[in-house]
Amino acid sequence: MQNIPFDLQLLNLCAALFLLLSFAMLAQRRVVSLVGLLAMQGTLLLIATVLLAWRTGENHLFISAALTLGLKVLLLPWILYRLIRRLNVYWDTEPLLNIPGTMLIGVLVVVFSFGLAQPISALASTATRSSIGIAVAVVLLSFLTMITRRKAMSQVIGFLSMENGLFFGAMSATYGMPMIVEFGVALDILVAVLVLGIFFFQIREQFDSLDLHHLESLKETAPDTGRKLSGEEK
Amino acid sequence: MTPLSILTQALELIAALAAAPLFLGWVNQCRAWLQNRSAPSILLPYRNIRKLFHKDAVVATNASPLFRLAPYVVFGAMVAAASIIPSMGTGLPFTRAADAIALVGIFATARVFLSLAAMDIGTAFGTLGARREMMVGFLAEPALLMVIFVASLISATTSLPAVTENLATRDLTIFPSLAFTAVAFTMVLLAENARIPIDNPATHLELTMIHEAMLLEYSARHLALMEWAAALKLFNYATIGFALFVPWGVATGMSGPGTLFASIPILGIKLIVAGFGLALIETASAKLRVFRAPEFLAVAFLFGVLGLLVRLLLGA
Numbered sequence: 001m002q003n004i005p006f007d008l009q010l011l012n013l014c015a016a017l018f019l020l021l022s023f024a025m026l027a028q029r030r031v032v033s034l035v036g037l038l039a040m041q042g043t044l045l046l047i048a049t050v051l052l053a054w055r056t057g058e059n060h061l062f063i064s065a066a067l068t069l070g071l072k073v074l075l076l077p078w079i080l081y082r083l084i085r086r087l088n089v090y091w092d093t094e095p096l097l098n099i100p101g102t103m104l105i106g107v108l109v110v111v112f113s114f115g116l117a118q119p120i121s122a123l124a125s126t127a128t129r130s131s132i133g134i135a136v137a138v139v140l141l142s143f144l145t146m147i148t149r150r151k152a153m154s155q156v157i158g159f160l161s162m163e164n165g166l167f168f169g170a171m172s173a174t175y176g177m178p179m180i181v182e183f184g185v186a187l188d189i190l191v192a193v194l195v196l197g198i199f200f201f202q203i204r205e206q207f208d209s210l211d212l213h214h215l216e217s218l219k220e221t222a223p224d225t226g227r228k229l230s231g232e233e234k
Numbered sequence: 235m236t237p238l239s240i241l242t243q244a245l246e247l248i249a250a251l252a253a254a255p256l257f258l259g260w261v262n263q264c265r266a267w268l269q270n271r272s273a274p275s276i277l278l279p280y281r282n283i284r285k286l287f288h289k290d291a292v293v294a295t296n297a298s299p300l301f302r303l304a305p306y307v308v309f310g311a312m313v314a315a316a317s318i319i320p321s322m323g324t325g326l327p328f329t330r331a332a333d334a335i336a337l338v339g340i341f342a343t344a345r346v347f348l349s350l351a352a353m354d355i356g357t358a359f360g361t362l363g364a365r366r367e368m369m370v371g372f373l374a375e376p377a378l379l380m381v382i383f384v385a386s387l388i389s390a391t392t393s394l395p396a397v398t399e400n401l402a403t404r405d406l407t408i409f410p411s412l413a414f415t416a417v418a419f420t421m422v423l424l425a426e427n428a429r430i431p432i433d434n435p436a437t438h439l440e441l442t443m444i445h446e447a448m449l450l451e452y453s454a455r456h457l458a459l460m461e462w463a464a465a466l467k468l469f470n471y472a473t474i475g476f477a478l479f480v481p482w483g484v485a486t487g488m489s490g491p492g493t494l495f496a497s498i499p500i501l502g503i504k505l506i507v508a509g510f511g512l513a514l515i516e517t518a519s520a521k522l523r524v525f526r527a528p529e530f531l532a533v534a535f536l537f538g539v540l541g542l543l544v545r546l547l548l549g550a
Binding site: 004009010012013015016017019020023027099100103104106107110111114130131133134 | 407408410411413414528529532533536539540543544546547548549
């Protein structure tokens, strides 16, 4: 390991910072900062893609880097930011677990995913194969972010960060997905964010809040009448 | 054991003892500048210590011998720690006595005696300070150990001078793991030395203080030793940081006395920069509530563990 080439060192640095940003998202309570972190994650992905394209000479990676720049660094954070301003949701409520507890679970998740990725990395032949574990960890950490949040906004941001993780995983395992898949996925998440934006307005209109907690009851009775009923049973 | 190594050892010990109050004074001066106050003299800690040595000691009537013994143990532990941290050269004869993990143990010994002495008199503030110190300590120690493990993994040894020698002489490579642990170490340094996010070194507001609360019953030469030991602790932590993260300029095994003397001004520059950085962090951040301290230190621990994991997975 004494003679790792310099660009690979930079790629490793990107991978490590990628993991760090996932933890920052896990710890962050302000929704606006979450969007900023998502944009930073996109930027790191962009840098990593360009480095990898330059290193391997795979030209299609440049196209996917341009896609990342346009969509994940600029467009999606901008849409999310507009949504936050329109919906006036700057803070998430207290997460389901306290922050240090979530962090410790996060560390366990990272250990688990590193163990999980070990055999996959052994099979891969790319120079960046050791980053597969980090990609898996980022996916699972984003999942954890979605699980521990109540507000719809944070869950969507967790979802987008998961997509970033998957993209990074594909990049480090096989130098990127086929172009058609990449375009498809990019279009998908763009549409998903637009549709979810409409959903946000509908959810808020229905429940006066973006707390997904309200969606858990299946019946159409308002939550307070339900409480009254159980009170009568007593 | 060559004459040069004995010279290195002696120089380092003298430098630590002499420069520790100066470093503290420099941090205080920078803090005052950054807060638009007129700065106290950089020599103030020396004058304070001299003044205290000239006073007569007053000890509470129900103090046990432990109370009198504690300042000497704490001060001795800090001197022992200073003697195994390679601040100028790595050829230290004392280094066989303790490796980096034992170094954490030496700091823990000092902490235990300080807390016991604080509880010995039985005043409410002493006990309060001791409990808080133990709370901070038990959370900061694992984080510090993680930092040391990462550096040890990279250089395949736990002896601190050997780690420094290894890191200083290898080709320049980017270690994301070391970058993570540097952040963790900075956080541990702030917590362990009673700096601002955790404790305010300038406060005498009883409810917020940790370190000062433990020293309330001390006076004269005991207090002087305690304050000198606190300055030494800060100096030690700074030099551990240099040894792990900016080891360049230290006289390594092969080099002659020339590099040793050249390393003295380099150490001075590092200390000036580090002191200013410390003052900047303290000015920019607000003191946390005591119950937020575990969160702060959990983040430090997290950084340490992340560094370790990144090191194991990426080999970087």
